[in-house]
Amino acid sequence: MAQADPLKLDSMLCFAVYAAEHAFTRFYKPRLEALELTYPQYLVFLVLWETDGITVKALGDKLFLDSGTITPLVKRLEARGLLRRERDKQDERQVRIYLTEEGRALREKALAVPLAVGKALGGDGEAAGMLRESLHRLREQLDASSDS
């Protein structure tokens, strides 16, 4: 049966995504207080712990953020001594981001965060994995249509 009212808020996938995203941010906030990180800052560290020395561009590509967001975000983290920005010697257009000892050390505290998520969601993580893949496909479909 087709939707009677095509503009009904609660029937919209976009709003379900929007609301879930805010719920995640609210959920993370108190859990990230021990690290003194905001959620986007936490995402930056997830990338850096995997790939130290990444360029600003590559970081933005991974997180789907542009330089207008990344640059000030990373600068705040640099001001706190958690990382260091350095222009690439081979290609001086690029700026590479390196963790400081303090930034690397944050990782230990961060391990508690995904545990809290797992606890909140319950289950064995299979349902969460399926949902994650559905969202991945959704993002690809939306991005593919955005170009055209």
Add this chain to the structure above:
Amino acid sequence: MAQADPLKLDSMLCFAVYAAEHAFTRFYKPRLEALELTYPQYLVFLVLWETDGITVKALGDKLFLDSGTITPLVKRLEARGLLRRERDKQDERQVRIYLTEEGRALREKALAVPLAVGKALGGDGEAAGMLRESLHRLREQLDASSDS
């Protein structure tokens, strides 16, 4: 099999939600240009077209936004003559929001937007419906844990 690295970005449900939300915003942006609305402004109108005369508080509850976000957002729409804010006579703490004729007229143009989404996602909408319900449950689980 449990996740080898619990801090791997691409394995995280939170990031899948985060990225999908941004993709939706990017997707909507050009589609909402005909209405000259941002995505959050569009959400406000979805509510108002359903429930004209709603209070600022109730609007915030529906969209999971607080007064610090809603108040300036609605004021911008009022400045453009799309709606009108009026203090409730019975309870003067409350401000009710009423559509103007121009705000009501926007609805016609808005009908094209969900059609574009349906086209981008393909299918009969069943998969989208399932995904929407999964996200709804996810939000409830996160909010329930946020309180505690």
Add this chain to the structure above:
DNA sequence: AACAATTCAATTGTGTGCAATAGAAATTTC
């Protein structure tokens, strides 16, 4: 009725997020 507690909208301050632009550096084209 008087006072305390609660509710609600608005404001301030900080941190994203993106469009548009600027400017430096590298690459391509000729």
Add this chain to the structure above:
DNA sequence: GAAATTTCTATTGCACACAATTGAATTGTT
């Protein structure tokens, strides 16, 4: 190898988004 194009970071301006606070209005208590 000089000029045009592209790539990359940074900046500016505008719009969310939330925490914390304020102040007005209402409700609850005695």
